Structure formats: structure tokens, C-alpha cells
Amino acid sequence: MDQKLKSELTKQNIVDKAFILFYENGYKSTSINDVMRASKMSKGAFYHHYQNKDQLGLEVIQSKVQKRVYEGMIQPLTKKGNSIDILKTTFIKRIKSFLDYEKQHGCPLNNLINEIGDFERSYQNALKNIVEHWKKTLVDLVEKGKMEDEIKKDVSSEAVAVYLISAFEGIRGMRKLYDNDIIIDQYIAGVSLFLDQLKK
Structure with a gap:
């Protein structure tokens, strides 16, 4: 096997295993030794x-x-169609698709924001860049909805974007406290009501 490819595959293996450990156990609770064990890497290789x-x-x-986040929450917002329908699909259908494993462990982005968002400037910037990309894509969609007479003109696109991201991330965190989906059903009802009120 080509050495460069082998090196890339090794790095990918380390990153994949680290992601799972951070997601299941938390960033601060995961040691380099944990990652080395999970990825079957020697200290030198790591x-x-x-x-x-x-x-x-x-x-x-x-x-x-x-x-x-891009594949699950940002890219779907760029599809063609009615803006309210796209928002409902993204923020309601997506949450219904999560497996029990994902419900129990919450959102990787939200987990890291809560655990290390104020820990190190480089982490803060990396996490903030994801949120800002998500927010900008939402703002663009809401603005498109206004131009196409699907969303009320006086609605603040930024406020809608921040609210939807906050609601989605918040319910992902709250669901970790429960052993059923009642709280998610309540989130869905609330978000549906909110989005219906945006309609022109």
C-alpha cells in the first residue's frame, strides 16, 4: 500500500475512534491512551x-x-422548494430519524459546545464557524422565502435562524435526560406552530 494512503487511513482511523469516544464519554474524560487503545495505535504512531x-x-x-452538521442540517436547507416545507423537513423530519443511540448521547456539536466551547480559543472558533455557516444558510433560506412570498416580510431572518438552531440543539441535549420521545414530540409541536406562524 502507498505510504501516503496508509498514513491517511491511519489518521482517519484515529479520528473516527476519537469522535466515538468524545461522543460517548466526553472530550475531557477521554485520554490519549483511550484513543490509542480504541484505534489500536502505538504511542509512536499516534x-x-x-x-x-x-x-x-x-x-x-x-x-x-x-x-x-453540513450533511444533516445545512445541505438540506439549500434544496429547491417551498421554504417553510424545507424548514419543517430539516428541523422535524431529521429529529425523527435519530436512532436511540443518538438520542441517548445527544448532538456531538452541542456536547462539545457545552463541554469545551469556552475551553480554548481555537475550539471556540472551530465550533463557532460551524454554527455561523448553519445560521447563514438558514438566513439565506428565510430571505428567499420572503422574496417568494412564502414568509412574512417583517420576520427577522437572523432571529428565526438563531431560534431554530437553539431549539434543535436544546432538545438534543434535553432528550438525554429521558427514556422516551415525549419531549421530542413536544418540541415538534412547538416548532411546527412556530413555522406555521411565519407563513405569509
Whole structure:
């Protein structure tokens, strides 16, 4: 196998295992030794790719978490169609699709924001960049909805974006406290009502 490809596959393996450990156990509770054990890497192999846990954490945010948010919550907002329908599909259908595992562990982005969002400037910036990209895409969709007479003109696009992100991230965190989906059903009812009130 080509050495460059082998190196990339090794890095990917480390990042994949670190993401799972951070997600299940928390960033601060996961040690480099935990990651080495899970990825079956020697200390030398690990440190060949990453100087420290901070560097690995950034890689997890920028590759795994960012990709997950983009594919699940940002890219769907760019599809063609009625803006209210797109918002409902993204913020309601998505939450219905989560497996019990994902409900029990919450949102990786939200977990990291709560655990290390104020821990290190580089982490703060990496997490903030994801949120800002999400927010901008939402604002663009709401503005499009206004132009196409689907959403009331006097609605603040920024306020809608921040509210929807906050509600979605909040319910992902709250669901970890429950052993059923009643709280999610209540979120769905509330978000549906909110989105219906945006209609022109």
C-alpha cells in the first residue's frame, strides 16, 4: 500500500475512534491512551500524526462534526422548494430519524459546545464557524422565502435562524435526560406552530 494512503487511513482511523469516544464519554474524560487503545495505535504512531489531544480534538471538530452538521442540517436547507416545507423537513423530519443511540448521547456539536466551547480559543472558533455557516444558510433560506412570498416580510431572518438552531440543539441535549420521545414530540409541536406562524 502507498505510504501516503496508509498514513491517511491511519489518521482517519484515529479520528473516527476519537469522535466515538468524545461522543460517548466526553472530550475531557477521554485520554490519549483511550484513543490509542480504541484505534489500536502505538504511542509512536499516534504522536507521528498528532502532537497532542488538542490538535486531535480540532481535527475531530473540523472533519467529523462539521461534516455531520453540513450533511444533516445545512445541505438540506439549500434544496429547491417551498421554504417553510424545507424548514419543517430539516428541523422535524431529521429529529425523527435519530436512532436511540443518538438520542441517548445527544448532538456531538452541542456536547462539545457545552463541554469545551469556552475551553480554548481555537475550539471556540472551530465550533463557532460551524454554527455561523448553519445560521447563514438558514438566513439565506428565510430571505428567499420572503422574496417568494412564502414568509412574512417583517420576520427577522437572523432571529428565526438563531431560534431554530437553539431549539434543535436544546432538545438534543434535553432528550438525554429521558427514556422516551415525549419531549421530542413536544418540541415538534412547538416548532411546527412556530413555522406555521411565519407563513405569509
